[in-house]
């Protein structure tokens with residue numbers, strides 16, 4: 157009788173080394189921070205388990221391009237198992253951690269499974285902050301996961317198709333409101349306004365451009381508040397040139413299924429509300445691992461990135477309130493997540509070698525945001541602000557560099573190059589199964 161396993165395989169299965177005597181590092185979250193912790197421990201004498209509720213890493217800065225049909229979901233996501241495929245000491249466990257028991261040194265998953273650790277790293281990121289505004293979490297669409305991006309893309313394209321379908325019988329206007337004038341709000345409004353022009357010009361949708369409005373609202377008096385004022389002024393000029401209506405000092409008080417209400421009493425009918433108003437760690441695992449959490453529900457850590465009085469529990473990235481001075485904390489940005497992840501890996505290795513841990517030092521390399529084709533702002537630390545095409549090229553290069561996976565880098569580069577010359581092609585598909593996914 158033929159053994160099916162033998163018949164299918166040409167090589168004997170590799171013998172897995174027994175690493176059970178090595179200390180076990182459990183990393184909760186395979187985002188920018190969690191991946192860097194694991195990368196830093198690949199060649200160390202530890203067993204590493206990354207736990208994530210998704211079996212892929214998501215490159216959040218490009219989600220808005222998925223939402224506006226410029227990139228496919230698979231181009232901004234990468235299987236975590238594949239990232240560490242060749243590392244014998246790194247394993248991936250798909251699942252959601254619901255609780256940490258520091259006394260027993262175990263993490264508890266939502267299926268009640270438990271995993272014991274010698275070192276624990278919380279790298280669970282953050283989530284959209286709705287500030288308790290009625291209806292916002294139900295009816296506005298945030299941009300924090302791949303499922304959000306697909307849901308938003310379906311909503312945008314469906315609204316545009318519907319307006320086309322009724323154009324001859326009962327023409328309608330469409331209002332898309334983006335709440336929040338930070339980098340995500342600016343990037344999304346610019347890309348959405350480009351998408352609308354595309355579906356009218358290239359796809360021939362019968363829409364009256366004067367009745368399709370992209371409205372960006374913010375309570376603040378300017379866009380991109382972490383950037384210098386001249387960068388904000390440039391972003392405003394560029395967005396307005398692209399047809400985006402920018403309204404400052406506007407505070408949202410309610411979101412309904414098809415409408416948004418402002419503090420001044422205005423109620424506007426909407427095709428979609430895109431929520432880019434901020435992030436919080438409240439409601440995530442970070443707010444569960446300590447009795448008293450830090451600002452925005454983040455885990456309070458010391459200068460070494462250890463959680464409270466524990467020497468073997470750490471937090472990195474968006475989930476951690478990393479002190480940058482007296483009562484100030486580093487911003488929730490990818491470079492902070494990556495550098496803090498690398499730091500924790502190095503500290504765990506130092507402890508295992510019997511060395512003292514050293515404090516975290518952040519190297520600020522600047523911030524950047526893109527507004528549209530040929531328009532971006534990049535502000536270097538204590539240096540100049542680069543705008544226009546140069547800023548845009550810097551933005552493209554940096555995002556390609558940090559995108560995880562060679563295949564994704566290649567595909568995104570080909571896509572961007574193709575779109576540059578064949579403006580504006582793109583995957584404008586409505587694949588409507590993500591409305592309810594998380």
Ligand SMILES: Cc1cc2nc3c(=O)[nH]c(=O)nc-3n(C[C@H](O)[C@H](O)[C@H](O)COP(=O)(O)OP(=O)(O)OC[C@H]3O[C@@H](n4cnc5c(N)ncnc54)[C@H](O)[C@@H]3O)c2cc1C
Nearest residue numbers: 185187188189208209216217253281473474488489490493
């Ligand atoms: C739309 C958007 C655009 C952005 N653009 C930029 C930008 O241009 N530049 C920049 O510097 N920063 C940007 N940021 C911020 C940047 O992406 C974050 O600072 C960074 O992702 C933080 O990394 P992290 O590892 O802490 O968390 P994340 O990358 O969010 O990863 C957290 C991981 O933990 C997993 N997880 C969460 N809870 C659990 C649980 N209980 N159990 C198991 N797994 C769990 C999640 O599935 C996720 O994979 C952007 C963020 C967003 C949302």
